[in-house]
Amino acid sequence: MLAVSHFSAVLLFATFASVVFGITQRTNPKAMVKYGLYCWAMFVGIVIAASWLMWFIRR
Amino acid sequence: MASKVQVSARLEEKSPGLPYAAFILGWLVPGLGHVLTRHWIRAALLFASITSMFTLGIMMQGKLYQANVGDVLEMLGFAGDLGGGALYILSRVMDLGHGAVQVATADYGTKFIVVAGLLNVISAVDAHNLRIGRKPAC
Numbered sequence: 159m160l161a162v163s164h165f166s167a168v169l170l171f172a173t174f175a176s177v178v179f180g181i182t183q184r185t186n187p188k189a190m191v192k193y194g195l196y197c198w199a200m201f202v203g204i205v206i207a208a209s210w211l212m213w214f215i216r217r
Numbered sequence: 218m219a220s221k222v223q224v225s226a227r228l229e230e231k232s233p234g235l236p237y238a239a240f241i242l243g244w245l246v247p248g249l250g251h252v253l254t255r256h257w258i259r260a261a262l263l264f265a266s267i268t269s270m271f272t273l274g275i276m277m278q279g280k281l282y283q284a285n286v287g288d289v290l291e292m293l294g295f296a297g298d299l300g301g302g303a304l305y306i307l308s309r310v311m312d313l314g315h316g317a318v319q320v321a322t323a324d325y326g327t328k329f330i331v332v333a334g335l336l337n338v339i340s341a342v343d344a345h346n347l348r349i350g351r352k353p354a355c
Binding site: 164170179187 | 259262263265266267269270273276277278317320322325328329332333336339340342343352353355
């Protein structure tokens with residue numbers, strides 16, 4: 159059994175999904191890498207932003 | 218400007234054999250459709266990403282949905298899981314993916330499995346587009 163933390167799960171999810179999005183949604187390798195990194199930053203960034211938002215709501 | 222007839226003729230020229238072979242193989246084994254179109258690195262990356270995601274989902278004690286006609290969410294979950302192709306079939310044969318309600322992160326595992334299946338479908342469609350020439354091969 160594998161027990162990962164919530165944040166580790168987010169990082170794993172973002173990494174695998176971004177690789178697939180990058181490859182499938184763009185045509186040339188350079189654009190694939192750029193789009194993959196963009197997706198990864200969006201996945202992780204939005205999770206962190208939403209987490210802080212929920213922390214402030216709770217206060 | 219190329220007419221519709223010219224474009225469809227060009228698409229047919231670029232897809233020898235079965236036009237849906239890349240889609241079917243890509244669905245069965247993640248990345249295999251891209252092997253057919255000779256995109257080796259993309260195939261390896263897709264295989265590694267989708268297989269890892271699916272395997273991690275199983276390891277987190279995620280649930281594998283079964284064919285059902287009950288709850289809509291269960292049916293959608295099954296549709297997502299089925300996108301995993303051979304990974305799903307193999308896991309069912311090995312009797313994996315029963316889910317553990319007492320483990321907090323097991324629900325993440327269930328989502329990992331569903332999303333891995335959906336990503337595999339996207340990847341298979343991409344392989345099909347490369348095969349028929351709808352997406353330019355670089």
